Amino acid sequence: MPTEVSGDVQTIEVNGETREFLPPLTVGGLLEQHRLAAERVVVELNREIMRQDGWTGVQLSAGDRIEIVQLVGGG
């Protein structure tokens, strides 16, 4: 678990819900926190679809809007 604290609690929006996080947190870190397997999901950060190989390095900032989606049964 990361214990480093470098800022105050901030809020982001994940799948339409407001969530608090303690910076620094990367997109990859957020997925790990929620035990989401990277190969199963698609991540959109502020309306831009992210490449899987770019997740780990991208830091989240206050006010970011993230969508994490997967393929489900559909007609």
Added chain:
Amino acid sequence: MEALVIAGRALRSRLFMGTAKYPSPAVLAESLAISGCEAVTVAVRRVSLEDPASGGVLEAIDRSQYLLIPNTAGCYTPDEAVRVARLGRAGAGTDWVKLEVLADPDTLLPDPTGTLEACRTLAKEGFVVLAYTSDDPVIAKRLEEAGAAAVMPLGAPIGTGQGILNPNNLRIILDRARVPIIVDAGVGTASDAAIAMELGADGVLLNTAVSQARDPIAMASAMGKAVEAGRLAHLAGRIPKRLYGAASSPATGIVR
């Protein structure tokens, strides 16, 4: 049976299967297998952060066996549909998309102008657009002109199981189409799929008729056979309908 070619890809089966509302992943997998289908549709949805393992469908689908076609189900504007199509492309790793832009959640009827706008955008972005639309010959032609790789007129509204409500419109669409026509939605049972194929449809896409049947696996098998039978009957050429009877056995040499 000869392959159906869409955007250069040859599909052995003319049956397209949805993957929603099955009683279990195992029944889904078995239904897809027994139907003989090669192309399956999936939806794009938010993951549950509380239950991240739930909802995914990929465990039940062998990616080496099936062409995954993400849909834009649940979208009511062209912008939403384009956004979801891009997410689906990233998730499925394919340019194929089943484009749905619906008008309202009660009828679930397509919004023809919204669909047309989204089709134009997605085709320009290199998507292989399979455009779900109403059974209207004019909008079918417009979607073709907008770059749809296939046009998918409904047989009846989504989930109604009412079959092919307007075979005359469908015949006009088929008569004038230069891209494959896949009847999508409204199929309730095997004869509905066979009728669509007998009319000359290039394929049939269905979901609820199988997944909500009492025995989905048996119905999936029936659908595979119906699509094949309907296609063969179309190619074979049916006899004209007559008002009066015409005897099959010889009219001469009858014992009196």
